[in-house]
Amino acid sequence: MAMKPVAGYRAPQAGTQPDHLHPAYVSSIKRAPTQPLVKIPHTLTEVTGPSFAADVVSPASCDLTRQHHGEPLGERIIVSGRVMDEDGRPVTNTLVEIWQANAAGRYYHDADRHNAPLDPNFTGCGQAVTDAEGRYRFVTIRPGEYPWANHHNAWRPAHIHFSLFGPAFATRLVTQMFFPGDPLLPFDPIFNCVADTAARDRLVSAFDWDATLPMQALGYRFDIVLRGREATPMEGS
Amino acid sequence: MSLPATTSQTVGPYFKIGLRWLDRNDLCRGAVSGERVAVRGRVLDGDGVPIPDAILEIWQANAYGKYAHPEDTQDKPLDPGFSGFGRIPTDAEGSFGFTTIKPGPVPGLRGTQQAPHLAVSVFMRGLLKRLTTRMYFPEDARNAADPILSLVDPARRATLIARPAATGLLEWNVVLQGARETVFFDLGL
Numbered sequence: 001m002a003m004k005p006v007a008g009y010r011a012p013q014a015g016t017q018p019d020h021l022h023p024a025y026v027s028s029i030k031r032a033p034t035q036p037l038v039k040i041p042h043t044l045t046e047v048t049g050p051s052f053a054a055d056v057v058s059p060a061s062c063d064l065t066r067q068h069h070g071e072p073l074g075e076r077i078i079v080s081g082r083v084m085d086e087d088g089r090p091v092t093n094t095l096v097e098i099w100q101a102n103a104a105g106r107y108y109h110d111a112d113r114h115n116a117p118l119d120p121n122f123t124g125c126g127q128a129v130t131d132a133e134g135r136y137r138f139v140t141i142r143p144g145e146y147p148w149a150n151h152h153n154a155w156r157p158a159h160i161h162f163s164l165f166g167p168a169f170a171t172r173l174v175t176q177m178f179f180p181g182d183p184l185l186p187f188d189p190i191f192n193c194v195a196d197t198a199a200r201d202r203l204v205s206a207f208d209w210d211a212t213l214p215m216q217a218l219g220y221r222f223d224i225v226l227r228g229r230e231a232t233p234m235e236g237s
Numbered sequence: 238m239s240l241p242a243t244t245s246q247t248v249g250p251y252f253k254i255g256l257r258w259l260d261r262n263d264l265c266r267g268a269v270s271g272e273r274v275a276v277r278g279r280v281l282d283g284d285g286v287p288i289p290d291a292i293l294e295i296w297q298a299n300a301y302g303k304y305a306h307p308e309d310t311q312d313k314p315l316d317p318g319f320s321g322f323g324r325i326p327t328d329a330e331g332s333f334g335f336t337t338i339k340p341g342p343v344p345g346l347r348g349t350q351q352a353p354h355l356a357v358s359v360f361m362r363g364l365l366k367r368l369t370t371r372m373y374f375p376e377d378a379r380n381a382a383d384p385i386l387s388l389v390d391p392a393r394r395a396t397l398i399a400r401p402a403a404t405g406l407l408e409w410n411v412v413l414q415g416a417r418e419t420v421f422f423d424l425g426l
Binding site: 003004006008009010011012016017018019020022028029031032033034035037038040041042043044045046047048050051052084085086087088097098099101107109123124125127168170173174175190191193194198199203224226227228 | 239240242243244246247249250251252253254255259282283288294296298305306308309310321322343345346351354356358360361362363364365366367368369384385389393413414415419420421422423424425
């Protein structure tokens with residue numbers, strides 16, 4: 001039964017994470033908890049978590065432009081970056097899942113009633129597993145902006161959804177990547193869910209010459225940082 | 238070196254296209270040791286309306302109380318058919334269902350033992366960051382000494398314990414607001 005004491009994960013740097021209730025994002029009003037959350041220590045349950053071997057993900061699943069017979073419409077882009085923790089250590093061999101709208105701003109989803117066209121050659125989902133340096137890379141199409149019902153004339157800026165696991169149940173993160181210079185960013189209540197402008201700006205990818213393929217696709221870089229770990233085990237654990 | 242953590246964002250209404258490929262309503266792959274249980278429930282919003290676009294993720298130990306993770310160094314067997322991960326979306330009626338095995342007890346802090354439980358993440362449109370909770374098992378004497386349950390107001394503990402619905406079937410709802418609001422945990426995020 002010998003178990004080494006477990007070290008928990010630190011609270012992320014202050015100001016980086018949203019509250020559950022953010023009234024400008026109307027859907028949060030009926031879905032955010034009203035009772036205070038119960039603070040619990042990280043036990044073996046929280047410091048362990050699922051892992052997905054690289055063989056769960058086929059190498060083709062990181063190229064969203066080659067999942068059908070033809071090529072999707074829109075501008076090809078390469079989205080790549082590193083997954084690290086707050087101490088700068090690479091998060092290796094972790095699953096990264098993405099999903100997004102097509103170039104016209106329409107999701108391949110039966111609940112999306114936006115009257116923009118579907119693209120028979122674009123589903124808009126991909127998976128990758130980070131390498132030994134925490135890197136991932138996707139080939140995809142630049143997603144379109146689209147309207148939504150949050151408030152009058154509401155439009156989501158172009159974005160790609162990212163889902164990451166990290167090494168533990170405590171490190172799970174879902175986020176969104178935006179594009180530099182998008183004029184809709186100041187008006188989006190989801191992007192603006194935290195007051196810290198520097199935190200928001202880190203959700204905006206950077207144009208990336210090094211990843212850009214001549215005559216083929218522009219590159220965008222999006223690094224993702226998961227919470228760091230306590231240096232020592234919990235007191236008395 | 239200190240980097241600020243990336244800000245959490247909602248999964249939005251269309252996550253199924255990105256996450257469904259890994260749906261896992263049966264956590265067991267082939268022959269797995271332990272007592273099989275089916276769990277059924279609904280996810281309800283602040284008006285008591287079932288939520289058709291939520292997704293739950295489960296993380297749990299195997300029947301011996303061992304997590305399939307390198308940091309679980311207990312001298313207990315792994316089960317090759319059991320990774321401990323489940324991913325279960327709600328359906329059009331806001332209902333979910335999954336099948337698993339009842340996990341064994343796992344160590345808590347300071348030499349304590351935790352009662353069998355599932356760690357649960359809840360994602361949906363409207364949640365800018367996930368909710369985390371736990372599901373415990375009914376009629377298990379170990380619940381009384383569980384170090385996490387003991388941190389919860391006794392009046393609200395029942396929201397974390399499934400109810401027997403039929404032989405081999407448990408019922409457990411996730412209620413986001415109101416008198417029967419599920420206890421959600423602060424993991425420091």
